[in-house]
Each structure stands twice: as C-alpha cells, then as structure tokens.
Amino acid sequence: MPQPLRVALAGLGTVGAGVVKLLDANRALIERRAGRPIEVVAVSARDRSRDRGIDLSRFAWADDAATLAVAHDVDVVVELVGGSDGPALTLARETLAAGKPFVTANKAMIAHHGLELAAIAEQQGVALKYEAAVAGGIPVIKGLREGAAANVVSHVFGILNGTCNYILTEMEEKGASFDDVLAEAQRLGYAEADPSFDIDGVDAAHKLSILSSLCFGTAVDFDSIAITGIRHVIAADIAEAAALGFRVRLVGHGEESSKGLFQRVHPCLVPLSHPLAHVSGSLNAVVAHGNFVGRLFFQGRGAGEGPTASAVVADLIDIARGETGPAFAMPVAALAKPATAPAGDRRGRAYLRFTVPDRPGVLAEITAAMRDAGVSIESLIQRGATEDGNVLIVMVTHVGPERAVADALERLDGSQSIAGRPMLMHILDE
Missing domain, CATH: 3.40.50.720 (NAD(P)-binding Rossmann-like Domain)
Incomplete structure (x- = not known):
C-alpha cells in the first residue's frame, strides 16, 4: 500500500x-x-x-x-x-x-x-x-496557471470579495443604507468586527495582485494597485445605477499593455447584460480573456468552511501525486517587472454623483468644470432635496480619457457648491 x-x-x-x-x-x-x-x-x-x-x-x-x-x-x-x-x-x-x-x-x-x-x-x-x-472554492488558480497556460491573457477582472458583494446586493434588494447593511452583515457573521480590509478593497487587491501575476507572467505587485472600496456608496447610487440599467459591484481589474501593468480595485457600474451583474450575495466570479481560448468565466462561493477546505485539499491531492511546478506558472526569475500603466490613459465611461446645496448656479459650475476638462456628458439627472436639504446630481459621461474626469474633479475640489465627497464609479464595458 x-x-x-x-x-x-x-x-x-x-x-x-x-x-x-x-x-x-x-x-x-x-x-x-x-x-x-x-x-x-x-x-x-x-x-x-x-x-x-x-x-x-x-x-x-x-x-x-x-x-x-x-x-x-x-x-x-x-x-x-x-x-x-x-x-x-x-x-x-x-x-x-x-x-x-x-x-x-x-x-x-x-x-x-x-x-x-x-x-x-x-x-x-x-x-x-x-x-x-483566491476565490475560495473556485479553481481559478489552477484554471489560469495550468488550463490557460498556453494563452496570452489580455486582461482579468472580477468580483473578488464576498463581503462587499453581499453588502451591495442587500443594498440593491432592500434599498437600505450601507451602514445598516454592514451592521446586519456583522451580526450575521458575514463581515468582521473590523471590516476595513474587506470594505476598503484591500482583500480584493491582494487577490488581484496574485491573479495578475498568473495571467501576465509578471512579478506580484500589490503596491501599484489603485484601491477604492465601497464605504462611500450610498443607497441613491444603487438606485440610480438600476434606473440606468446597471448594478454596482466592486471589481478588481488587471490588464497588461505596451504602457505597462494596470491594476485597480474600484466600485463599478456593471451593465445588466454582463455576467458579473448577476453574481449576487457572497459569490465570487473571475473573468479572463485568452487569445486562443477566448473568455473564461469562473463563478462560485468565494469563502466559507466547505469551499475553502475544498481548495486546500485539492492542493494536497496535487502534492500527493507528486505534482510540483512554479508557484506563479513560471520560475520567479522569468517573471517580468513591468512599469505601472497610467490610469489616465484609459478610455471609458464614468458615473459621477454630487451632493450639492439647492441653489442657483451650482449645476452650471459643475458642468463648466466638465467642459473645461474636456468631459462630454451623456446624461444628467438632478434629484429632489435630501433630508439635509441638499440635492443629488448624477451624470454619466461619454467615452473619454480617465484623466479628463480626474481633471474635472480636481477643478471642483474645495468648491463651496459641493457638499461632501463626489462619488466616481467607472462603467464596465467589457
């Protein structure tokens, strides 16, 4: 024996x-x-x-x-x-x-x-x-390291944190506030007593850095990831996204180009036609694009006793068989160390939400900043007064460089017409 x-x-x-x-x-x-x-x-x-x-x-x-x-x-x-x-x-x-x-x-x-x-x-x-x-019981590491090993992977993205996805789904289904849903998630054990690693996007960024290395043959580079969590997403954002045909999801995104490696964790508006829009509750999902295999979609339970234990034992089975090999799909010495690709060069659409006092001239100031920064507005909505007497202005931009949106927000920084922090969410169009 x-x-x-x-x-x-x-x-x-x-x-x-x-x-x-x-x-x-x-x-x-x-x-x-x-x-x-x-x-x-x-x-x-x-x-x-x-x-x-x-x-x-x-x-x-x-x-x-x-x-x-x-x-x-x-x-x-x-x-x-x-x-x-x-x-x-x-x-x-x-x-x-x-x-x-x-x-x-x-x-x-x-x-x-x-x-x-x-x-x-x-x-x-x-x-x-x-x-x-990464992603609990979903065999995404093995799938990318071994199953997709012959492919050039252009980009990888996904929902990598079950706590955030649970919170956003509950906000969507119940119309509840972020704070109320977080408190309930903590009571049920879905969120830690200190949920910062989850809700601020750090946990998702850890996983993204690993996925990027596997997909692109690059050294793990956690420090270059731009991280924004879901702490500032409000119920109105969820409702506006739904009215526009989107759902809000925290998405980790990695992409390699001639300009370097781009990595970001950020709340995004995901079109209802996209598979990630239908990943609900505490589920995780990862999408990767290979030049020969096409789109790969992995979905399943991303945490918990059973799924995580399943992944651990799968690794033990590999070891029992005598299967070894480089941890990151190629020897460490062969892993590239690319530059960090500037986010400003990326092109796409964006969702912007402003909380402003209900007085003349505010909308003109915001649209002027957009004009001067070269941002083209696709749609604009102003909602009625909130409990504190302010109103919400929501806009979706046309496709354009991300640096233009960043420039517009910088022009509005410190404006007496903006109450609180504007919310920026990129729109996933992949």
Missing part, C-alpha cells in the same frame, strides 16, 4: 476544521484520486480546549506551529493562521527551507511575500500551493 501523505495543519478555525471534516468525509475518493491516503497527523492552534466539532485526540498537538516545519513525521504543512507576516510567514519560510511542500489560504502573505516564498520552493524543489487564497 502506498505511504500516506502526512499533513500538519496550523490553524483550526472554520477552514482548518473544514479540512479535517472533508478528509474524513471523502477519504476513500480522495485516496483514489491522489493515489495514496492523505492523513492529518499533527495540528496547532492557539486554544486546545475550544470545541471545533471534530475529534482532535487522534492528532499530535504542537503549541508552537513553527515546530511543524521540522517534524520528522510530517510531509507537508498547511497554514490557515492568516496574516501577511508573523507566525504564518515564519512557518512558510521554515517549512519550505526544510524541503517540505507548503499549502496556504493566506492571500495577504502571498501578495506581499509570494515571490520570496516561491524562490525558496524552487531552490528546494518543493511545491508552494495557494488555490484557497
């Missing part, structure tokens, strides 16, 4: 417990597909006494997760601790340096330290796997 793949599991939260449950539930099938048994032999977590709904007495317990890296009876380490640095990074470095494969669901660590870890894995001839780090 083939020797089992002996797994050490660091982190026994929702996903860690899910990995144990999945390996137990599908043991026979997993063994047939992997060609050998896959067995958890050791675990590590902060609290031994917590009830996780699984029997932990059969596993060796390590108080210090770092010891798993050098344990003689461990073949592969799975990290589900989280955090871009600290214990997770130490465990990753020491496991790979010890010549053992490493599996993680940690998108922040891969986004910030993935190149370093991939280089160590290459030097040691072992696998660094992270399918669960």
